[in-house]
Amino acid sequence: MALSSAAPLGQTAEVELRLAIPEAPFHVIGDPVPFRWEFINRGDQRLAFMWEGCCRLNGRVSASLGQLTLHSDPATSAAQLTAHLFARAARLLPGKPAVFETNLGDWLNIDRSGEYKLTARYTGLLDNQQPQVGRGWQLWKDSTTAEAIRATLLTPSDYIARRNQTEIALRLDGPDRLLPLDPTRLELKLINLSETPKTIHWPSDFALWFLGATGGRSPLAPTRIRAAPEKLVLAKNERLAKGIEIAPGAFDGRSLEQYRLFVDFKTAESRTPSNAVPLDWQLDVADLQQLIHMASGGAKTGLRNRPLKLMRLHLGEIGQALGQVAASDLNEKGKKLLKELQLAAALKPVSKKPGLVTVKLRITNDGSIQFVEDALRQAFQDKKPITDQLDDLLNIRKHLGWVVAIQLHPYATTPKTHIAAAFEKLSSLEPRLAKPITLDPQQN
Secondary structure, three states, rough: OOOOHOEEEEOOOEEEEEEEEEOOEEEEEEEEEEEEEEEEOOOOOEEEEEOOOOOOOOOOEEEEEOOOEEOOOOOHHHHHHHOOOOOOOOOOOEEOOOOEEHHHHHHOOOOOOOEEEEEEEEOOOOOOOOOOHHHHOEEEOEEEOOOOEEEEEEOHHHHHHHHOOEEEEEOOOOOOOOOOOOOEEOOOOOOOOOOOOOEEEOOOEEEEEEEOOOEOOOOOOOOOOOOOOOOEOOOOOOEEEEEEEEEEOOOOOOOOOEEEHHHHHHOOOOOOOOEEEEEEEEOOOOHHHHHHHHHHHOOOOOOOOHHHHHHHHHOOOOOOHHOOOOHHOOOOOOOOOOHHHHHHHHHHHHHHOEEEEEOOOOOOOOOOEOOHHHHHHHHOOOOOOOHHHHHHHHHHHHHEEEEEEEEEEEOOOOHHHHHHHHHHHHHHHHHHHHOOOEEEEOOO
């Protein structure tokens, strides 16, 4: 039943809001730090309100560190905003808490270490929200503010710098770069420095932390160590070495940059990090030479052409390096693929995302056909006829993930005979286009 079946709540009812973060000496920024919201209905009426823990519309969170105050920013996506207009209402029975679990990172982007004072304000129902509620439920439209709580947050770099290896010491060693097609293997060495035996659970007590250029934990990078589970007991001063393997493909599509990796050992009682090692994720000229040689041979039986896929994923970043690959060291198929990839990299700025791309062509008063967009004109700096340039574009569209359409843009003064001639001239391309060639709607 819709909003009309419920009466708005007067000013007499009270809803108490409490915040909670698990007690710990500190939390590391990049961890999914639990951030609990607990609502308590102190009145005697059954209440309904809108809970949304993802769009930061009804709820606002603030974090204070000295003179610095951070505020949560509301979502701006039209899809998210629309979804919350008619969402199902949450319910508050008198005296019974309603608890909602979120992560602190859902609300705030914190990038500085310190002891923060956290507070929040929540409005039960915004003016434009119409939740679905049943009879006998009152709509809570008021706001409530939680008392502040405190939590110490550390950046990953500060966490590593203050590591206290009094019980289990960790040392991470390995290569200084991620391999494009093969597993990257590292070794984690452990030593029990305490006076008593220590039990560890491999690999569930450990997590991978990849840090990006800004020093923060890189989103979507691997976090789990993939290995068979073991329960191990380390005697006093006993040493242990365990292998860690980063699978090829783990960074496909991630930006090419230098990362740092450390391993976090965390139990219910304590946690300690290893040292951080640099891991460069790059596709240099030598890598590309090898990848093109492998990719030009086609996919192996039953497998996708992984070298080609990898280069396609990073076309926007490898254009300069592709220009330095020596074609003389490649066979004919390799030379052809290199030329295609160089053109695809030059065209990438036209549309960085795969999907439909409409190529706009200008028809001048003398009947010549030209690209409207500067990026296309710069990519095709040769003197080929426009039909040959379009043919080259269509031949490499799979590298970009494009489906291509063509739209003609004559001048208002362009003779109709030239427009008709352009349609005829380009008609042979239509079988490879997403749809028939069209005329600029303003010219129709």
